[in-house]
Amino acid sequence: MKKTADICDANEGVQACVTPMRSWGRRREFFGLIRTVRVHRDYGLVRDLLSKDGAGCVLVVDGGGLLDRAIFGDVMAGRAVKNGWSGVILHGAIRDSGEIDLMDIGIRAPGTMPLRGTALGVGEVDVPVTFGNATFTPGRLLVADEDGIIVCPSGDLAILS
Numbered sequence: 001m002k003k004t005a006d007i008c009d010a011n012e013g014v015q016a017c018v019t020p021m022r023s024w025g026r027r028r029e030f031f032g033l034i035r036t037v038r039v040h041r042d043y044g045l046v047r048d049l050l051s052k053d054g055a056g057c058v059l060v061v062d063g064g065g066l067l068d069r070a071i072f073g074d075v076m077a078g079r080a081v082k083n084g085w086s087g088v089i090l091h092g093a094i095r096d097s098g099e100i101d102l103m104d105i106g107i108r109a110p111g112t113m114p115l116r117g118t119a120l121g122v123g124e125v126d127v128p129v130t131f132g133n134a135t136f137t138p139g140r141l142l143v144a145d146e147d148g149i150i151v152c153p154s155g156d157l158a159i160l161s
Contacts, residue, residue, distance in 0.1 A: 019132030054085030063092025
């Protein structure tokens with residue numbers, strides 16, 4: 001896989017997420033077509049999406065950057081692994097970070113919180129979400145590595161070679 005820095009150098013229109021993110025899971029580098037969900041302290045839709053076939057996609061969760069309630073944990077990470085998701089980017093808090101760190105998935109989030117959110121299933125699915133100066137549009141390619149997270153201007157995987 002081509003590094004994010006090299007992709008940025010070679011392609012106009014690439015957006016880099018400037019939100020500081022920490023990394024969990026055994027996959028420190030991952031990529032996939034974007035799926036999105038926007039929620040407010042609620043993990044119900046996140047759980048539901050990760051329970052479906054991910055086909056190598058990356059789920060981007062816009063939780064408004066709130067860190068007072070976790071919207072992702074080890075059970076959801078396990079579902080993501082089982083269903084073929086490449087990774088999850090969260091603009092919100094996770095929990096069960098030690099367990100997640102042992103799983104074969106890439107997770108990025110700004111922090112952790114032991115308190116969980118609600119499971120009402122309220123939010124929006126597959127809509128463009130923006131945070132960290134990047135717009136995550138469903139169907140576009142996301143690449144994450146040790147240098148950061150980028151959104152490519154299309155879903156063309158040829159950009160990786």
